[in-house]
Amino acid sequence: MAQVRRTALNRLPDVETPNTDEEVWRYSRISELNLDRYTPLKRQRAVDTVVERDLAAFGPMSAVVVIRNGWLVEVTLNAEAADAGMTVGPIADLDDGADHLGAALDVPADLFGYLNRAFGPEPVAVIVPDGIRLEDPVVVVVLTDADDAAVFPRVIIRVGDDAAVTVVELHTSTEVGSLVVPVLEATVGSHGYLRHAVVQEMGPRAWQLAHQAFRVDRLGTVETFAVALGGDYVRTRVDCCLAGRGAEGRLTAAYYGEDDQTLDFRTFQDHAASDTTSELIFKGAVDGSSRSVYSGLIRVRPEAVRTRAHQTNRNVKLSSNAWAKSVPNLEIETDDVVCSHASTVSPVDEDQRFFLESRGIPTGVAERLLLEGFFEDVAAAAPHPAVVETLREALAERLDRRKAGEEDTP
Amino acid sequence: MNERVLRIEGLSARVDEIEILHRIDLEIRPGEVHAVMGPNGSGKSTLSHVLMGRPGYEVTEGSVTLDGIDLLNLPTWERARAGLFLALQHPTEVPGVSLESVVTESARAAGRSTEGVNEVLVAEATRIGFDDRFLSRPVNVDLSGGEKKRNEALMMGALRPKYAVLDEIDSGLDVDALAAASRRIQEATDEDDLGVLAITHFSRLLEVLEPDQVHVLARGRIHTSGGPELAERLEAEGYVGVLGETGTPVDLPTGIIHQAGFGDDPFVDPLA
Incomplete structure (x- = not known):
């Protein structure tokens, strides 16, 4: 680990801070970032305080992991999962830990990837050995409650050949003005199956720059x-590399922006082997003066x-001050492929609203039904009922809140 | 107690600054069926949308009252609550919203009990020949034209309006669905005293739904009114025969009518 950190640290002076001239940072708020504002935590704070959480909705869980301000503070592995050979814990404790680090992401994508490697205190590994298929989810709580801190959580998931697991990450923060840079690396073996979710409910002042590979x-x-709900500025980059023949990736997101928050997604569907399938559906609503950015690339290698x-991004603009940008891209280097992309940014459909109103439904209720309906198909893709419940x-x-806001304004 | 009548008086309306309806007068009483017939471009659909308050349609003069309630000052949903129903020519697909929740929310807004909504829907579905597995699915999504018409009649049956405006529900090719929907509407006029304003291009709707009165709309005006025999005359003579050359719309080039497959006479039923 020390070696990895040192290498990353040494590279840092050569890595430039991203700027909006780069396509992958276009429309982002990266120019507002002042890294000097944040201090990397040298040691864990407040070890004695138990992190409050309510995970009852998840029912039985294979494991619970709590990461606080980047440090692993709790691992609970249920006996059944442990007997099956599942490992959850600091990567440094694993004999082959070094093999897992960088398995899905050998070179950091940007400055923040390097910072995570250099300052991430304790990468946490979730290892499901070959042939083990776990019914109950692994729940990872990623909490940030240190103020003005730069926080670098890192989760590594390995799903072995013929193995299966569901991992749900819950990203939360208190009302701190911190910068959280989570990195997830996940590898799925031959015939393996990973169902993964992130529910992001950060506090209103938090910045998050996340990378999932x-x-x-x-x-x-x-x-x-x-599920992206909170934060002041939250950017998530997703790299899904379909590296083996017949591999499949299904990427789904639901987001809802309010006030002046910005929710930003960059996706890469990277087809690197034959007969691979990817299906992306990202849907969001922007209200108040919030903003959303979606840019996605389907890359099909020779x-x-x-x-x-397939790639679909749909945005509903709920107020005239809200703003949504959707940029789909294709890069196809071979023949014999079926690719499509679709993107829309539009207000609530006037014809649909009129139809409901004409059946005696008040305007506000009609819009509510339409918005709930808008998210219904993505909710169906959630890996666990507790995630659907949270979204609903x-x-x-x-x-x-929207209704209350409307009643306030005459 | 207010007089029970849907009364349209001197109604004029425009769309995009163009006056489409000129001083329309109509009175529909409970249990009556009125047919408004007219060639393409005569203002038929505008009339139905103005009555329901669709955005983009501006009333310039006149009044519409439903059993004494002034409709034009009400938002669309309150017109529906007052007892008006609009069946659409092309019912809107509403992804993610089920028929059940539409009828439930409508009942809630009207202060009615929301219990038993499902039973009512199942009963209405059976009555209209609508597969009840559609009840919990998104409204009209992936339904055929005929199924959408059955769905409109089903919703009308469940919502129990006092007056129904049917906007060219006889377009489309599913004759069985049209017959089932018309039959349901006819039954509502007998059982629930429903008043009907049926806006139509063709007379085939009127084979099931028997009109008490027929009005011919041309260039935004009621040109002629009469009994059911007027519909028969239109069938035999076409709009040109009834209205004369000057009564047919000049703003619609005949080329468009040809393209739409109506031939020289826009009244010719493509199914006939």
Whole structure:
């Protein structure tokens, strides 16, 4: 680990801070970032305080991991999962820990990837050995409650050949003005199956610059699900590399922006082998003066014949001050592929609203039904009922606030 | 107690600054069926949308009252709550919203009990020949034209309006669905005293739904009114025969009518 950190640290002076001239940072708020504002934590704070959490909705869990301000503070592994050979804990404790680090992401994507390597205190590994298929989810709580801190959590997931697991990450913060740079690396073995979700409910002052890298081997499948709700500026980059023949990636997201927050997604569907399939559906709503950015690239490499790749991004603009940008891209280097992309930014559909109103439904209720309906198909893709529940509750809260806001304005 | 009538008086309306309707007068009483017939471009659809308050349609003069309630000052949903129903020519697909939640929210807004909504829907579905697995699916999504028409009649049956405006529900090719929908509407006029304003281009709707009165709309005006025999005359003579050359719209080039497959006479039923 020390070696990895040192190498990353040494590289840091040569790595430039991203700027909006780069396509992958276009429309971002990176120019507002003042890194000097944040201090990397040298040691764990407040070890004695138990992190409050309510995970009852998840029912039985294979493991619970709590990462606080980047440090691993708790690992609970249930006996069944432990007996099956599952490992959850600091990567430094693993004999082959070094092999897992960088398995899905050998070179950091940007400055923040290097910072994570240099300052990340304790990468946490979730290892599911070959042939082990776990029913109950692994829940990872990533909490930030240190103020003005730069926080670098890192989670590494290995799903072995013929193995299966569901991992749900819950990213939360108190009302701190910190910068959180989480990195996830996940590899899925041959015929393996990973269902992954991140539910992001950061506090209103937090910045998060997240990177998720998935690498899927032959006939393996990854399903990712992102619920983005909180934060001042939250950017998530997702790299899904379909590296083995017949690998499959399903990427889904639901986001809802309020006030002046910005929710930003950059996705890469990287088809690097033949007969691979990817399906991306990202849907969001922007209210108040919030903003959302989606830019996605489907890349089909020369060897990836018979690729099927689809990408859909739909945005509903709920107020005249809200703003959404959607930029789909294709880069196809072979023939015999089926690719499509679609993107929309539009207000609530006038015809649909009129139809509901004409059936006796008040305007506000009609819009609410339409918005709930808008998110219904993405909710169906969530890997666990508790995630669906969280999404529905968050949506209901926001729609209630919206209604209250309308009643306030005559 | 207010007089029970849907009364349209001197109604004029425009769309995009162009006056489409000129001083329309109509009175529909409970249990009555009125047919408004007219060639393409005569203002038929505008009339239905103005009555329901669709955005983009501006009333310039006149009034519409439903059992004494002034409709034009009400938002669309309150017009529906007052007892007006609009069945659309092309019912809107509403992804993610089920028929059940539409009828439930409508009942809630009207202060009615929301219990038993499902039973009512199942009963109405059986009555109209609509597969009840559609009840919990998104409204109209992936339904055929005929199924959408059955769905409109089903919703009307469940919402129990006092007056229904049917906006060219006889377009489309599913004759069985049209017959089932018309039959349901006819039954509502007998059982629930529903008043009907059926806006149509063709007379085939009126084979099931028997009109008490027929009005011919041309260039935004009621040109002629009469009994059911007027519809028969239109069938035999076409709009040109009834209205004369000057009564047919001049703003619609005949080329468009040809393209739409109506031939020289826009009244010719493509199914006939």
